[in-house]
Amino acid sequence: xxxxxxxxxxIGLGLTLVYVAGRLCYDTWSAVKQRRxxxxxxxxxxxxxxxxxLAIVAQLAFAVVVGLAFWYLWGNFRDRTxxxxxxxxxxxxxxxxGITIADNPLTAADTVGEAITAGFLNTIRIIIxxxxxxxLLGTLVGIARLSNNWLLRKLATGYVEFFRNIPPLVVIVFIxxxxxxxxxxxxxxxxxxxNWFVFNNAKFAFPSIExxxxxxxxxxxxxxxxxxxxxxxxxxxxxxxxxxxAHHRVLWGLGTLLTIGTxxxxxxxxxxxxxxxxxxxxxxxxxxxxxMQMPYAAMVTALVLYTATHIxxxxxxxxxxxxxxxxxxxxxxxxxxxxxxxxxxxxxxxxIAFPPLINQFLNFSKNSSLALLIGFGEITSIINNxxxxxxxxxQLIFILMLLYLVISLxxxxxxxxxxxxLQIVGR
Amino acid sequence: MSDLFLADPIVVDPEPRPHGRLSxxxxxxxxxxxxxxxxxxxxxxxxxxxxxxxxAIAWLISIxxxxxxxxxxxxxxxxxxxxxxxxxxxxGMVLMTAIGLAAGATARNAHDVAISQGLxxxxxxxxxxxxxxxxxxAVLILFASFARTIQPMVGVLAAIALVFLVRQxxxxxxxxxxxxxxxxxxxxxxxxxxxxxxxxxLGGLCIGLVVFVWALNETGRRDxxxxxxxxxxxxxxxxxxxxxxxxxxxxxxxxxxxKEWGGIHVNLFTAVVGIAxxxxxxxxxxxxxxxxxxxxxTASVLYIEFVRGVPLISLLLFSKLLLPLFLPITMxxxxxxxxxxxxxxxxxxxxxxxxxxxxxxxxxxGQTEAAQALGLSPGAMQRLxxxxxxxxxxxxxxxxxxxxxxxxxxxxxxxxxxxxxxxAAIANNQPQFLGKGLAPVTYLFVAVGxxxxxxxxxxxxxxxxxxxxxxxx
Numbered sequence: 001x002x003x004x005x006x007x008x009x010x011i012g013l014g015l016t017l018v019y020v021a022g023r024l025c026y027d028t029w030s031a032v033k034q035r036r037x038x039x040x041x042x043x044x045x046x047x048x049x050x051x052x053x054l055a056i057v058a059q060l061a062f063a064v065v066v067g068l069a070f071w072y073l074w075g076n077f078r079d080r081t082x083x084x085x086x087x088x089x090x091x092x093x094x095x096x097x098g099i100t101i102a103d104n105p106l107t108a109a110d111t112v113g114e115a116i117t118a119g120f121l122n123t124i125r126i127i128i129x130x131x132x133x134x135x136l137l138g139t140l141v142g143i144a145r146l147s148n149n150w151l152l153r154k155l156a157t158g159y160v161e162f163f164r165n166i167p168p169l170v171v172i173v174f175i176x177x178x179x180x181x182x183x184x185x186x187x188x189x190x191x192x193x194x195n196w197f198v199f200n201n202a203k204f205a206f207p208s209i210e211x212x213x214x215x216x217x218x219x220x221x222x223x224x225x226x227x228x229x230x231x232x233x234x235x236x237x238x239x240x241x242x243x244x245x246a247h248h249r250v251l252w253g254l255g256t257l258l259t260i261g262t263x264x265x266x267x268x269x270x271x272x273x274x275x276x277x278x279x280x281x282x283x284x285x286x287x288x289x290x291x292m293q294m295p296y297a298a299m300v301t302a303l304v305l306y307t308a309t310h311i312x313x314x315x316x317x318x319x320x321x322x323x324x325x326x327x328x329x330x331x332x333x334x335x336x337x338x339x340x341x342x343x344x345x346x347x348x349x350x351x352i353a354f355p356p357l358i359n360q361f362l363n364f365s366k367n368s369s370l371a372l373l374i375g376f377g378e379i380t381s382i383i384n385n386x387x388x389x390x391x392x393x394x395q396l397i398f399i400l401m402l403l404y405l406v407i408s409l410x411x412x413x414x415x416x417x418x419x420x421x422l423q424i425v426g427r
Numbered sequence: 428m429s430d431l432f433l434a435d436p437i438v439v440d441p442e443p444r445p446h447g448r449l450s451x452x453x454x455x456x457x458x459x460x461x462x463x464x465x466x467x468x469x470x471x472x473x474x475x476x477x478x479x480x481x482x483a484i485a486w487l488i489s490i491x492x493x494x495x496x497x498x499x500x501x502x503x504x505x506x507x508x509x510x511x512x513x514x515x516x517x518x519g520m521v522l523m524t525a526i527g528l529a530a531g532a533t534a535r536n537a538h539d540v541a542i543s544q545g546l547x548x549x550x551x552x553x554x555x556x557x558x559x560x561x562x563x564x565a566v567l568i569l570f571a572s573f574a575r576t577i578q579p580m581v582g583v584l585a586a587i588a589l590v591f592l593v594r595q596x597x598x599x600x601x602x603x604x605x606x607x608x609x610x611x612x613x614x615x616x617x618x619x620x621x622x623x624x625x626x627x628x629l630g631g632l633c634i635g636l637v638v639f640v641w642a643l644n645e646t647g648r649r650d651x652x653x654x655x656x657x658x659x660x661x662x663x664x665x666x667x668x669x670x671x672x673x674x675x676x677x678x679x680x681x682x683x684x685x686k687e688w689g690g691i692h693v694n695l696f697t698a699v700v701g702i703a704x705x706x707x708x709x710x711x712x713x714x715x716x717x718x719x720x721x722x723x724x725t726a727s728v729l730y731i732e733f734v735r736g737v738p739l740i741s742l743l744l745f746s747k748l749l750l751p752l753f754l755p756i757t758m759x760x761x762x763x764x765x766x767x768x769x770x771x772x773x774x775x776x777x778x779x780x781x782x783x784x785x786x787x788x789x790x791x792x793g794q795t796e797a798a799q800a801l802g803l804s805p806g807a808m809q810r811l812x813x814x815x816x817x818x819x820x821x822x823x824x825x826x827x828x829x830x831x832x833x834x835x836x837x838x839x840x841x842x843x844x845x846x847x848x849x850x851a852a853i854a855n856n857q858p859q860f861l862g863k864g865l866a867p868v869t870y871l872f873v874a875v876g877x878x879x880x881x882x883x884x885x886x887x888x889x890x891x892x893x894x895x896x897x898x899x900x
Contacts, residue, residue, distance in 0.1 A: 408736040
């Protein structure tokens with residue numbers, strides 16, 4: 001996978017170079033043609049007064065200077081790497097990595113490529129869980145800051161002004177060592193609310209679903225049921241659009257899902273059961289449930305708390321940017337406060353808020369690299385560890401930057417696609 | 428790490444509700460219990476606020492700040508030796524003078540402009556200033572109060588007094604001096620850094636540069652018309668700059684190496700240097716991105732998008748592991764702070780480029796056309812018409828970038844620079860405090876320190892935004 005990425009980047013850069021060189025050649029050719037024509041009509045300007053010639057000369061000079069700088073740096077680089085005998089190939093990806101990651105089945109014998117992939121997946125886990133939470137919290141706080149309830153407004157303002165002005169790294173370290181490590185008990189004295197959850201300062205555990213016989217079939221049936229529910233919801237929307245009858249699409253959809261699920265559950269004779277985390281004598285969780293490492297929990301909490309402040313400022317600004325007439329019209333229609341936000345203000349505010357929100361998503365994904373300091377095994381700390389295991393640093397850093405560029409690119413592509421859906425088509 | 432020019436829409440504070448003349452009961456009914464839903468919200472929010480306040484107060488009373496008292500030195504200055512401490516004090520005082528001078532001169536100029544246009548000038552006075560900067564003042568006094576000797580307290584109070592004094596002096600100074608205050612400020616800032624780092628060729632170069640710009644501006648005021656006048660003008664400015672550089676290099680006194688720098692002054696220093704050095708490159712990149720020349724545009728876009736697409740931490744890892752490999756083989760490995768500053772400069776340049784691009788796009792097209800109609804050359808058009816307007820429009824966003832960079836300097840801890848956050852880790856690892864669970868105390872101290880600076884600066888930038896009228900035109 002990593003090698004394929006490298007090839008894509010190489011091809012992309014090559015195409016860009018070809019494009020630029022092609023443009024330059026075309027410009028030169030058209031300038032020459034123009035000057036021939038000018039000469040034939042006897043209006044040839046001296047070359048130092050011809051903007052076309054000047055532009056070509058300036059670009060050539062720029063390219064030569066940049067190329068020389070790169071050539072000089074590359075020479076230095078080769079001298080240094082030759083002196084320490086560094087291998088610049090990507091063969092090391094198949095060598096054993098010699099590192100382990102907490103809460104990951106990876107062993108020291110697994111290859112560097114597998115370690116990097118595991119780290120990349122951990123980064124994705126932070127991003128996928130964190131961004132929706134941050135948007136949710138940020139929207140709520142943004143609305144709260146505009147509430148006419150004095151106490152709620154001040155509470156939200158205090159939260160935003162406090163967390164916005166602290167470096168994210170300090171938030172992370174403070175949440176980790178100040179809140180999670182000290183406020184939760186040691187594992188031998190774990191809190192076990194309802195006997196279903198386990199909280200201690202090493203990990204959290206929640207109940208989960210465990211598959212028994214026929215689980216694979218059941219999973220497919222549930223997937224089909226979800227699709228059926230969506231279809232039913234779409235059908236109800238169509239009915240609503242055509243006849244104006246109440247759609248109740250959420251009720252209909254959930255009903256479909258639950259009916260199919262229940263029937264399948266009994267037909268397959270109970271293919272799933274709840275599993276709860278169980279502790280041994282020393283307080284270690286030895287089976288059942290879904291577990292969450294403490295650094296991961298701290299990381300997600302801190303990043304959500306930090307990013308939500310920025311999102312709330314964006315949401316607040318966009319709500320205020322919604323035309324005042326819209327709010328007055330919804331008041332004239334006697335919509336309740338909730339209806340006003342749900343049907344009139346938020347849909348329009350989201351349209352304004354989305355482009356800057358994409359920026360915050362990118363910031364969130366980049367800030368996930370800060371986990372390096374609290375030892376969560378995401379991509380940056382894995383790369384740092386690997387470099388400490390005397391794996392070649394140049395290639396590692398190159399791969400690290402490449403993977404982040406891929407994340408940024410995918411996020412902004414997705415964001416722009418959604419944004420295009422949100423904007424009003426017209427004019 | 429945020430693109431502030433795009434990220435933050437202009438936020439207007441909600442209209443204040445009239446509660447000045449209401450009785451407490453009526454005010455509570457109007458603002459807290461005016462409907463059933465609001466009453467429920469008030470009760471829930473009140474419970475949350477009450478719990479948080481109670482928990483915070485109980486915790487603050489229970490903790491012991493001995494660890495801060497004992498390790499305050501590491502937080503403030505790292506491992507700076509005692510004999511050389513006067514350098515930091517002198518640098519701090521010179522810097523305070525510079526800040527006071529710039530603040531007083533700009534405030535008075537804005538005041539005069541407002542009066543000449545018949546507008547109500549912004550009110551200003553010592554009390555109002557204290558209210559605007561309460562967070563920084565409170566934190567400075569808090570820091571000083573943790574000191575074990577009397578000297579730092581006196582020093583901090585003297586510095587605060589100095590700022591106010593110089594500000595009042597600059598306010599009262601004649602206009603001829605005030606218009607030149609920015610050059611004096613730049614000189615003072617360079618000088619304050621040189622007091623610590625020592626004068627060398629670099630110091631001469633910096634001072635020479637400032638003098639060069641000043642002299643260019645001064646000679647530009649007089650009418651040096653004709654081509655011989657032009658030659659004379661450049662001759663005067665260049666020789667003044669060289670003279671200043673030579674004098675500084677001759678005075679030259681030993682400085683103090685970056686290796687031993689540490690504490691919060693490294694964060695401030697890195698943020699200032701990163702923005703100041705990133706600015707010229709950033710403006711060039713922004714112009715390059717707007718350029719019609721495909722080679723220049725592609726190179727700028729590639730650079731900007733690459734730097735903005737990767738996190739700063741990966742660039743810092745690059746500076747630690749890779750950047751030394753690109754230096755000539757005969758050269759010694761520079762200190763980690765030098766390497767980090769090089770990378771931070773390139774990093775902030777990419778972000779500044781995007782901010783400046785926003786400003787360039789905000790300049791009305793008619794301005795360009797008018798400049799072309801006047802027959803200005805492309806260079807003169809950018810220099811005289813477009814850039815001044817674009818840069819003025821992005822000052823608040825630039826302050827926002829400075830705050831973001833200031834917050835990002837905590838990442839220096841990953842490349843083994845002893846900055847403010849790293850100092851907390853060191854304090855926690857002192858043998859007498861190890862394993863006592865004091866990490867929350869030190870991290871709270873760090874958080875409050877950063878908060879005061881960032882909070883005040885962001886408030887000031889919003890004030891600036893309102894005053895410049897950005898976004899309301």
